[in-house]
Each structure stands twice: as structure tokens, then as C-alpha cells.
Amino acid sequence: MSEIDELVEKFRSKLLKEQECQKYRDEVATPIINKIFNENFVVVFQSLSDEINNKLGAQVISFLKEGANRFTIQGKYHRVTFQRGKIEFSGGIINVSIIPVYIWKGVTKHLGPISIIINPETSDFEFDLSSEDIKVYSKKLFSNLVDDSDFFM
Numbered sequence: 356m357s358e359i360d361e362l363v364e365k366f367r368s369k370l371l372k373e374q375e376c377q378k379y380r381d382e383v384a385t386p387i388i389n390k391i392f393n394e395n396f397v398v399v400f401q402s403l404s405d406e407i408n409n410k411l412g413a414q415v416i417s418f419l420k421e422g423a424n425r426f427t428i429q430g431k432y433h434r435v436t437f438q439r440g441k442i443e444f445s446g447g448i449i450n451v452s453i454i455p456v457y458i459w460k461g462v463t464k465h466l467g468p469i470s471i472i473i474n475p476e477t478s479d480f481e482f483d484l485s486s487e488d489i490k491v492y493s494k495k496l497f498s499n500l501v502d503d504s505d506f507f508m
Contacts, residue, residue, distance in 0.1 A: 384449050399489045434458040449473040
């Protein structure tokens with residue numbers, strides 16, 4: 356086999372492996388991640404903002420879903436956008452990060468990312484939130500927004 360043929364085989368092997376990974380990402384990982392992100396993360400923030408607005412009888416917090424990978428909660432001066440990151444695989448486990456970006460009066464700050472670790476075989480998942488669950492995290496975030504002296508209703 357010539358050197359060119361060996362090189363072509365290396366490229367072919369790499370392409371086939373990449374195609375297999377992409378197929379797995381599209382058919383297995385992405386549907387699982389979308390379901391967890393929407394049903395176990397997004398809905399918590401949406402429900403909390405709806406509940407607060409309903410109990411106050413005013414629209415103090417806006418919730419905006421921006422496609423399958425992103426949503427924003429917002430007051431007059433504050434906005435937190437949650438963006439789902441790149442899907443990563445390691446040892447049969449799926450890991451995806453959610454990156455919250457906090458914007459206050461035009462100043463942007465990245466809050467710590469939240470990882471979702473998923474075992475696709477069992478559909479078990481956990482959020483990497485240092486002993487907090489999503490409900491506690493969302494309430495704490497909303498509390499921090501309202502405690503800010505520049506919060507405006």
C-alpha cells in the first residue's frame with residue numbers, strides 16, 4: 356500500500372468515526388438533552404416567573420423562550436439568558452453545560468455554568484449545582500435580582 360493510500364485510509368477512518376458520532380448526537384443525545392432541558396430546567400424558571408407575576412398581579416418578570424437552546428428572564432434593568440452549550444461525550448456519559456449570562460444596565464457577567472450529566476442507557480441525569488436543585492437555584496437567582504438596589508418594578 357502506498358503512502359497516499361495509507362493517508363487516504365486514515366482520513367476515511369476519521370470521517371466514518373465522525374459520521375457515527377454525529378448520528379449518535381442527532382438520534383440519541385440531542386433528543387434526551389432537549390427533553391431534560393425543557394422539562395426539568397426551562398419549565399422551572401417559567402413557572403416561577405409566572406407564579407410571581409400572578410401573585411403580584413403585575414408583569415415584573417418577563418420570560419422569553421428563544422428556540423430549543425436558549426431562554427431569558429428579564430426585569431427592567433436585569434436580564435439573565437441561559438444558553439445550552441455544546442454536547443460532550445465521555446465514557447458513555449453525555450455532558451452538556453448551560454451557560455447563564457447576566458446583563459445589568461448593559462454590563463455583562465458570566466455566571467457559573469450548570470452541567471447536566473446524563474447516562475443515556477438508564478436516562479438518569481443530574482445537575483451539577485453543588486447540592487442545590489433547580490428549584491432552589493432559580494429561587495435564589497430571583498431573590499438576588501430583587502435584592503439588588505437597582506431592581507425596578
